[in-house]
Amino acid sequence: MPDPLAEVRQELATANRILANEGVLDAFGHISVRHPTNPDRYLISRYGAAELMTADDILELTLDSKPVEPTSARLFSELVIHGGIYQARPDVHSVCHHHAVSVLPYCITGVELVPVMHLGASLGGKVPFWDSHDEFGDTPLVVTKPEEGRSLARALGEHWMVLLRRHGATLAGRSLRECVFRSIYTCRNAELQSRAMAMGSISTLSPGEAELCSSHSLTPRTLGRAWEYWAFRLQKAEAATARAEPRPPRAKAGLNKAPARRNKAPAGRGKATARPAQRPAASAGSGGRKVKRAGKR
Amino acid sequence: MPDPLAEVRQELATANRILANEGVLDAFGHISVRHPTNPDRYLISRYGAAELMTADDILELTLDSKPVEPTSARLFSELVIHGGIYQARPDVHSVCHHHAVSVLPYCITGVELVPVMHLGASLGGKVPFWDSHDEFGDTPLVVTKPEEGRSLARALGEHWMVLLRRHGATLAGRSLRECVFRSIYTCRNAELQSRAMAMGSISTLSPGEAELCSSHSLTPRTLGRAWEYWAFRLQKAEAATARAEPRPPRAKAGLNKAPARRNKAPAGRGKATARPAQRPAASAGSGGRKVKRAGKR
């Protein structure tokens, strides 16, 4: 019996790796998508870096960020960012949280991020700021409590992107592809605005231009063209390193226990596992015990 | 019977991928070439990212940007940029339109782009600005109407590069290789001018130097040396990722139907298709349905 969510898991895993490949996500940050048929659920990967995620790593959560099925997988500590926005915004179907180098300077200086070119207009009419210190005082800055998630969602309001002071950015989209597009092109717009500010005084899109540009970009046609490009780039990057094990050996302490179903279907990138002779040396592994086992091959 | 255009299609496809590999084009932007024997036609790829284009993706258009033969392929919405310039400038044989990161700050600030080193002199004596808002008011900024294309061509005038405010750049060349060279080295010049402006006051080439430098660079010898280099780099980049499918699976809705002739001759990069075992997982594919089909392998 086909898993009705298989396509969505696959697409979300690809979105994770696209955003890693395009430099938006690194060891940290995450992207989620609302359940396609049950608006009271959303999907997100297990705890870990986006670049490592495959369809098997995608979990299903309720909007208060509890796993629908019992799992031994570790969860992100900042799930309330996602749950909080899905609860507050029925029109949002995807959420991304990141700390990209191009956007962080705005979080550090408080300079407003404004649309400076047509593709950057996808940032929406306004990008508000949220400073956790205003309401919660000294914290580790990560957004882990439900009330923090709700506060951030209120700051986002009816917009599509919010900047977290001294921390990062959170974006929403009406679809996964819109959220990926907005994540990448707001980074581009941020980079261009910074470079332009270093050269002279900047001109921004007029409100009318911004709205027309955003509408033009966020069509299935344009989103599909960009997705096709990023997926092709990802595919090439992964082909170049295909001999790498699909995932590094896990740490001894069971850092990221995978959902039980993983063992059933080693599909997708798992093929590479069938070519052990081409594996890179265990030397990049994360622990010596693992290395010893590898040595038995 | 050999196709008299085969060489031109091949070279234009290579130019597409060179400009992607050198960071000038990404998901967006395009380059075209005038038909080698019929000056009332030009060639340009189907709708899509330059990095994906092969000779089979090249279409032939009239100067009012209509396909010469019926095609199911999607077309760029900004074709009038190309048609408009070919109509206005018989001496132009190639046109490129892009949004490169190095050049956009000039489009955002209005700072004049000037030749600061010998290779940058290929930008021509002057780089005018065009602001769509002046004549057309609020638009999505993309140049889609014939009158917009004509207006842009008038702004280009007798020059070789024009900057589109809050949008990008459009360049022309007497040949495809000249247009590629100008596209890459004006990006380099822009990057250097920005860096130099951040350090102190800049010195530009004298008008005499600029003219002599431009003449020196735009010879077949120098253009050939640069092309040989970029083609070698492209070749290496594509070899490193050769196991990648030549193109990602198409979206369900037939996002980019290819010209019928594609199915005849799966030459070129299509060879990789013959090694399915080396394909990266379908996980980078663009849609779930496609994934299922791939799963049948």
Added chain:
Amino acid sequence: MPDPLAEVRQELATANRILANEGVLDAFGHISVRHPTNPDRYLISRYGAAELMTADDILELTLDSKPVEPTSARLFSELVIHGGIYQARPDVHSVCHHHAVSVLPYCITGVELVPVMHLGASLGGKVPFWDSHDEFGDTPLVVTKPEEGRSLARALGEHWMVLLRRHGATLAGRSLRECVFRSIYTCRNAELQSRAMAMGSISTLSPGEAELCSSHSLTPRTLGRAWEYWAFRLQKAEAATARAEPRPPRAKAGLNKAPARRNKAPAGRGKATARPAQRPAASAGSGGRKVKRAGKR
């Protein structure tokens, strides 16, 4: 009989190559770890670039930086940086010294490095400066004398990072993974602080935030997640180039004689050696004599 240090050697070699792959170390710079059971010893690679190091290249030294066993391997000239800090700071279990591009501007200008985002808080409460000229006058700047090492350790004091004027940075950690994390994320923080300073006035974490953020980042869970990511990226990078010889031919003069044990167990990356047909041409080799020998294949 298993080598009780094998795991540590392996992990330190991986740390070397992770820091190279992430742009912290290049031809110069080094990372060490205190001996896991004997606090009067530490481990560090032989003389050479971090990117080349495997477990076989790891040597064991006393805290006054003398090899425990006789070795024909060349040693770094700046070992006293490591020995000096291990002597002064029993709580330190790993030391890294580097000249990363993002951090050097602080060493050149004397601008204070401050935490501007949560992950950057791992730099600790304060990053002091050390100027070798203050105490030792004109030197080659490299830290080679025991008294220089002790002076630097005093400047580090109870902190976790110290900047060496006109030279580089030295960092410490309670574990190897903490030291790697701090090395990478202080580079990131430095880059972000520089970019933010170019745009406007910066806001830093409050002292309370900085302490909470640092504690949150430096847990085994978070350190493990980041390490898993960097190890995966390294693994992929090494897979892409696996046909490269594990190490370049040595220079004739025996530039880096390896410990004798190397010849016993050509494990790990050494597998690549078994595929001579895939070796890149000897043309990248470091000397002609080597080239001739290679020519006999």
Added chain:
Amino acid sequence: MPDPLAEVRQELATANRILANEGVLDAFGHISVRHPTNPDRYLISRYGAAELMTADDILELTLDSKPVEPTSARLFSELVIHGGIYQARPDVHSVCHHHAVSVLPYCITGVELVPVMHLGASLGGKVPFWDSHDEFGDTPLVVTKPEEGRSLARALGEHWMVLLRRHGATLAGRSLRECVFRSIYTCRNAELQSRAMAMGSISTLSPGEAELCSSHSLTPRTLGRAWEYWAFRLQKAEAATARAEPRPPRAKAGLNKAPARRNKAPAGRGKATARPAQRPAASAGSGGRKVKRAGKR
């Protein structure tokens, strides 16, 4: 009978590709070495991008830049840069000329390049400027006439690096490896100085420090370590793309006819040619006619 110059040719070809791989040379720029036994000769590659050069591409010239043996290979137009310096400076054994992005802003602004970190001290005590306009008025800026080469050599004087206004840099070394080291680390120093200047006021090495640092870096030990590292990186980069043809198809017009001896010994990278099935498609080739021939294979 072994060619006494084989090792030098090999090393110079490697130096060409190292400088390309490290971003110093691109389509333009060149490096040469004085003949090891005949000080009245020097070696340099044929006309073309450094990244393409193998030992077979190295030519032998007199100090007035005439080929020692008749050749059908094209020559660089700026050979007089090399010949002029070898004539003026018997202590110089290697010369490099480049247009690297990090150094050009100094050529455009006239800001003095000064040592800001220990490895950058290899730039020597002072980096003078040369402006071709002062003596020769409007020119194409490229240094092609013997009197221009002599003028540039006079500007270099007893130093090791000279900046050419609105053009690039020329460096000299007592050996090939010293020249490569200086080329790479002056680019690094330039990048760091620019970044530091954007943040605050810079401190430079004291004259005494600069001299001691330079002496420390330019020993065979340190030069060997850096060369080992760059050669390893090159080897890995070339392994990743080994399926690429060793050189792209030549243009029809015989753009770069190779010396006759090339056909005898297709060694080195030529091995890749034996694996035609792995060649990337001809689509990256430089011309359609070539493509047709390739199709016959």
